[in-house]
Amino acid sequence: MPRRDHMGPPWWHGRFRGHGYRITVAREAILDVLSQTEEHLSAEDVYLTVHKSYPNVGLTTVYRTLELLVHIGLVFKFDFGDGRARYELSEGPKGTRHHHHLVCTNCGRVIDYTDFIDDEIELLGRAEKGLSDKFNFRITNHLIQFYGLCDRCQKKT
Amino acid sequence: MPRRDHMGPPWWHGRFRGHGYRITVAREAILDVLSQTEEHLSAEDVYLTVHKSYPNVGLTTVYRTLELLVHIGLVFKFDFGDGRARYELSEGPKGTRHHHHLVCTNCGRVIDYTDFIDDEIELLGRAEKGLSDKFNFRITNHLIQFYGLCDRCQKKT
DNA sequence: ATGATAATGGAAACCATTTTCAATAGCAAT
DNA sequence: ATTGCTATTGAAAATGGTTTCCATTATCAT
CATH class of the missing domain: 1.10.10.10 (Winged helix-like DNA-binding domain superfamily/Winged helix DNA-binding domain)
Known part of the structure; x- marks a missing residue:
């Protein structure tokens, strides 16, 4: 519907x-x-x-x-x-917020975060420019992901 | 051997x-x-x-x-x-250099790069600290990858 | 040397994703 | 609305990387 x-x-x-x-x-x-x-x-x-x-x-x-x-x-x-x-x-009509993921390597839980995104975007911008210049690579997208143990899985240890 | x-x-x-x-x-x-x-x-x-x-x-x-x-x-x-x-x-005995990847979404070619790594590492360090504090997530690893078209594949278009 | 058990390999199972192909539906032109 | 071209679809079968099973073998502390 x-x-x-x-x-x-x-x-x-x-x-x-x-x-x-x-x-x-x-x-x-x-x-x-x-x-x-x-x-x-x-x-x-x-x-x-x-x-x-x-x-x-x-x-x-x-x-x-x-x-x-x-x-x-x-x-x-x-x-x-x-x-x-x-x-x-x-993206969406409402303009879904750009975010990255935190992945728990134990239970597979995924947390979205938007913190630090501004810093990341800035860095990525610089890196993208430098990389496309150096390798003549036309960058269209990027991926940042952090891996580790979520709070619940840390306790289990 | x-x-x-x-x-x-x-x-x-x-x-x-x-x-x-x-x-x-x-x-x-x-x-x-x-x-x-x-x-x-x-x-x-x-x-x-x-x-x-x-x-x-x-x-x-x-x-x-x-x-x-x-x-x-x-x-x-x-x-x-x-x-x-x-x-x-x-890592290795010689201390393999930390690097990230540039992936061509057309031909699958992967380029390793170490440029900007220092900036990235610094940013990642800050982000990791902030994220582990905020979400109580113990970060053990991270992944950064750029996607796009390599020089060879750009010409084909 | 010995024994407890971790590690192994070949075959079979698994399972997300892709391919095949004949039937159907979108849409531009009428 | 109707038509025709062709993109799209769904069901079933195929694919292919990765895992599981299980009987056999190898590692290593004692």
Whole structure:
């Protein structure tokens, strides 16, 4: 049940058209699920949620759509080390805040944080410029992740 | 053919014993392969190389040993997005230089860089402290990766 | 040398993701 | 609305890196 807030076509339609992609029910539903959550959903998570409203949307389509969304930069794909990829909207109408992840290597818990992001962004900006100059590499994206033990897992030791 | 440079037991024996792990031919061979290369080897890569000198070491053991090495912090495990994990010695007798990766999202090429590392390390230090204070998270490791198009792949467009 | 048990390897299992392919649906042009 | 071209889809099968099983072997403290 995609919602439009009574405001005409969703904000991402233009982005789709620009790439020559068609707008389909499955794609609307998947994008809707992603924009509705704060979690780091796996392909199967997305599939299960979409499946409630659209039982005829298959897992294959979810994988294909997520890949497409990553490709056009609407979605970030993460690997938290548990053997399945996780997906997150990279931006939204409300302008999802840029954040990074803290991954517990024991229980797999993932904490989003936005602290220090400003410093990081500044550093990344400098590094990106330097690296693209030196290696003639056109940087489009970056990943920062911290690993360690969350509070709960420290106690268990 | 593990080499000792005529200097008594390899530097990592202590690390093994400290964790209660036994020292075996397979483990020596695997560690040797890792310390002999500058590349980002996959488990299979390691297996194939080890296999030349020790045909009786199985792929399963390679996976198990690599996991063990990651666990005790001797090896870093990376995901460059090509569906197979890559392994790198985290430190060595010579003190392998800390570096990060530049991953080409088109051809998969990976470039190591050490530039800006000092800035990054400084930032990471601050971030780690702040994050462990705020979330009571004991940070043991971090990952920074840049993605983009390498020079060769930019031309193709 | 001995024994307790950690480590091993080959085969089978696992499981997230991808591929195949015939059927369907989006959309520009009519 | 209708048509035609072709992108998209879903179900099932295939893929392929990684893990698990389990009987055998090797390590190392005693």
